[in-house]
Amino acid sequence: MKYVPGYLGNKREYIHTTGDTMKKLALENYLTRFMRYVIDWRKTRKIIRMLQDLPDHTLEDMGIKRHEIEKLAYTELQRKNYEK
Numbered sequence: 001m002k003y004v005p006g007y008l009g010n011k012r013e014y015i016h017t018t019g020d021t022m023k024k025l026a027l028e029n030y031l032t033r034f035m036r037y038v039i040d041w042r043k044t045r046k047i048i049r050m051l052q053d054l055p056d057h058t059l060e061d062m063g064i065k066r067h068e069i070e071k072l073a074y075t076e077l078q079r080k081n082y083e084k
Helices: 019-053 056-062 066-083
Strands: none
Touching (some): 019 066, 056 066
16 A cells, blocks of 8 residues: 555545556656646746737836746746645
């Protein structure tokens, strides 16, 4: 028996594992993280495109300079991932 965090959702479960099972779990975990990365990247790029489409005076009203948009978007994404 081995504790595998997050294997069955958010439940803390102990499951019977073998070497092959652990390899499968590691691969599933890797694929899940990769898919989450792709989804986050696409959301961030969408936000960047939306902000880039705004006129300069609107960005100025929000306190954002055009050259800061990407840095702000990725900093926000990192903050959200850190809080998880």
